[in-house]
Amino acid sequence: MYVRHQPAESPPHAVLSTIPSDSHTWNLLFLQLILEEQGWEVTNLGACVPVSTLVTESAARPPGLIVVSTVNGHGAEEAPALARAVRVEPVLARVPLVIGGKLDTQGATVPDARPELTEAGFDAVLTGPNAVPRLLALLDSLSQRAHGRVHAHAAR
Ligand code: B12
Structure with a gap:
């Protein structure tokens, strides 16, 4: 079972999407629940x-994280264009962007097999x-970073 974390005072916001x-x-529902359990507000x-x-x-409301989930086997093919379109938008250029699921029809599970x-x-x-433990670790590190920022502001 996944450990539930205390929600932050102002919940971080994630956009959850798939490929066209x-x-x-x-x-998507599974990931929404995981993110919400970890205290994220999810679109x-x-x-x-x-x-x-x-x-x-x-871009209308830059999130703290964009999660792309795809399982139909076309992710490896379609997602590079998606990432480039996100990165070209100035307000989204540095937003953490992750992808997971079943990205091809060969069942490849090695992250480095997809350098593109x-x-x-x-x-x-x-x-x-x-995949899910790694996502949880990433959520942890993002929330620690966000809290660090809050403390830094509070100290000024
Ligand atoms: C239900 C289902 C459908 C339903 C979907 C209903 C719905 N409302 O979602 C219907 C019947 C509509 C459907 C359609 C199709 N499907 Co379908 N479907 C499935 C099935 C049986 C279960 C998927 C599911 O809901 N799992 C439950 C969810 C919770 O788990 P999940 O999707 O596996 O995701 C998990 C992980 O992948 C991971 N994960 C996923 N995304 C992400 C993202 C991140 C960041 C992280 C960390 C983790 C993560 O976390 C989840 C929990 O462990 C799978 C086979 C299977 N047993 O997996 C095939 C499957 C996904 N479908 C498949 C295919 C090919 C299709 C079709 C193309 C079939 C067709 N020829 O029409 C179409 C898709 C059309 C399209 N345009 O996309 C293939 C995909 C092939 C591949 N990737 O190699 C599968 C794997 C079946 C197979 N073995 O061939 N499908």
Whole structure:
């Protein structure tokens, strides 16, 4: 079972999306619940999200994290363009951007097998049995960083 963390006073915000061709939704619901359990407020954009919608929605309210989940096997092919479109938007250029799920039809689970995804702008490619623990570790480090920022402001 995953450990529930105390929600921050002002919850961090994550945008949750998939690639344009992917109509699966239980993966998105699963990730929404994981993020919410860890104290994040989630904007779940649902199935078959056009890249332009992801960029517009995220730019309107820049989140602390963008999570892309895809399981239909087209992620490796479609997600590089998604990452480039996110990174070209100035307010999203440095927002942590991660992808996970079933990214191809070969069942590849080794993150480094997909260098095109990190080259295109993803900070992490989370696949295989350690995907969720790695996401939880990332959420932990983001929330520690956010708290560090709050303390730094408070100290001034
Ligand atoms: C239910 C299902 C459907 C339903 C979806 C209903 C819905 N509302 O979602 C329907 C029938 C509509 C469907 C359609 C299709 N499906 Co389908 N579907 C499934 C099925 C049986 C279960 C998926 C599911 O809901 N799992 C439950 C969720 C909670 O788990 P999950 O999706 O596996 O995600 C987990 C991990 O991957 C991970 N994860 C996922 N994303 C992320 C992201 C991050 C950041 C992290 C950390 C972790 C993570 O966490 C989750 C929990 O462990 C799987 C087979 C299977 N047993 O997995 C096939 C499967 C995903 N489908 C598949 C395919 C091919 C299709 C179709 C293309 C079939 C077709 N020819 O029409 C279409 C998709 C069309 C499209 N445009 O996308 C393939 C994908 C092939 C691949 N990737 O290699 C699968 C794997 C079946 C197979 N073995 O071939 N499908």
